[in-house]
Amino acid sequence: MSAGALDGIVVADFSRVLAGPYATMLLGDLGAEVVKIERPNTGDDTRAWGPPFDPNGTATYFNAVNRNKSSLVLNLGDSGDRDRALELVRRADVVVENFRSGTMERLGLGYEDLRRVNPGLVYCSITGFGDKGGASLPGYDLLVQAVGGLMSMTGPEPGAPTKTGVALVDVLTGLHALVGILAALRHRQLTGEGQRVDTNLLSSLLSSLVNQGSGYLGAGVVPGILGNRHPSIAPYEVFPTSDRPVALAVGNDRQFADLMTALGRPELVHDPRFATNSARVAHRDELTNVLDTSLAAHGADYWFATLTAVGVPAGPINDVAEAVALAENLGLEPTVRVPGSDTAQITNPITFSRTPVRYRCAPPALGNDEPE
Template sequence: MPPALDNLRVVDFSRVLAGPFATMQLADLGAKVTKIERPETGDETRAWGPPHDEHGQATYYQAVNRNKDVLVLDLTDPDDRARARQLALAADVVVENFRPGLMTGFGLDYDQLKADNPGLVYCSITGFGRGAGAQLPGYDLLIQALGGLMSITGAPDGEPQKVGVAVVDVLAGLFATTGILAALHHRRSTGEGQRVDVDLLSSLLAGLVNQASAYTAGGVVPARMGNQHPSIAPYELLPCADGDLVLAVGNNRQFAALCEVLGVPRLATNPRFATNGARVRHRRELRTELTLLLATRTAAECTEALTSARVPAGVVNDIAGAFDLATRLGLDPIVHLPRPDGSTVSLCRNPINLSATPTAYRTAPPALPTKDT
């Protein structure tokens, strides 16, 4: 069968991460994506390295730009602007993440395009929306700081920490993809396109989920707790004889099984630990008990025994270990895409599995062509 988004035409003016991540999701699902890049430099992430692959290409760019064609256009040039407008008027979807107002100056904003392409779905990704924060720069690290994520990440007595990947951009890209697909569904029944607006700050606030509702619904301002969880215990990193063990005990059955494996079944009926609420209130005493019980055991030994008892437990993998685990579990986490020169590039597989219209991996992230080509 043809892919899910077969014949969908997307013009991608976005760069860096959030927008390209969204358009790659559409491309993986079958859309024809034409990425517009600047002459000579292209997308900024082409220069974001190390690391580079064996061909000298930045791995950052490659992470979010497979399955796309690239067209080099200078939007300050009248002829190139006319070409870009022609493409946008023939497209189903346009995605851009420029500073608000910039596309208006180029004649490529939603209002100027929809008159001639009323079915257009036009997605704008900004840092802080198109209102009072329109001119503020929207970088992931800045949003993690201003949006509260750093305030809840890190050790309680340490400095605020950013997450180890640009998670706000990824969240915004996923929200953008969802918005685009919803707008396309609306268009199918009405013929009408619409604007899809996604901003990084709102994406992060929505992505804070239970930490956000702790404030909005409970009046509680969450704080850094290291690897502990504000609402569940034990849900943290604990030391073993040879390293750390992750325990993610989410209910009373799992806690009783944990105690059984550790040889202290009575701990599960102790009033201080018998319920999750009690364990959260007495988390310090519980951690002391568990640390003593784990001190003579290896992390691997504990992981095997606890997993057999259906208690969520494991070790802290590095990235290589994580891909190795996914491979051993049969998840096929790496795809190999051909390049025009006959070489291949290996990238992370899209996690969406569709039984009738699966994701496809057609082309590697493209090299930057010259403007004339």
């Protein structure tokens, strides 16, 4: 079997729910040994977050972010179990935790405590709102979407703020944590020095607002809810067809010209209302009327095939089953059977030419101290 990029790296994973476990699962996919520390009896909260449940009765939510790990049950309030945690830390390269700020310090497992045990340790702490003014605030994805601005621009119409369909802020924070851990491991490789890495849900969300955040800071524009419309590009939204909606993502004038030709309206390419992107944004309602009428002639699959063939970004609104089928048709191998699991999982999206991702074991049973 080919070596993983992180073979030999040991991760003591004190995290639970989503952001931390997602980061540590990715570390495990890359070859790291990940030991998940769980509470007695219940383990990670997400073991019970169902339905749906897999055939063994474990919530599929838990399975989504916990492959390639073993499970070690410890009561961190017990001195003997805390000593066992310290034994693990002594041989670990990375610690990941997402307790409320101050919890690990009260347990004697904070960064300053652990660096004395293991000076080369990379210690990653994930919180909801940082460890200063927001230390007491609970870090739930929905809450951060609400107070962090994302819901203020997401929804079908003004006055109807809506969360995303997945816990997107947790996923983004887990990715930021992963980047920080990998950078700290590189620094340790060069200098021998460990360090503390901190990230939080609110800061990760603000960073991920990208153009919307920049529009506020650079031009004073506070974005609002536009439904499926884009604030700066048109047409870049969802339109009805004769059967189901289709998304159009027209990013430049050439694509717009090809779209109008495919719709049988080439004369509109040079119409002053639509000749440039800025003009199309300014006259979005008139353009929408044209597109609604033209697209009604056929169904979404027809327009997907027809427009894609001429280089216009378009696609139907797939459900998850259809999305997986599309990825399979494109040869992306979106699912994998993990040893020891009765169900498939979504694959890691990164491929390597020399150090491939490996799927060594299924999400662990509670207290399964060694990988299967």
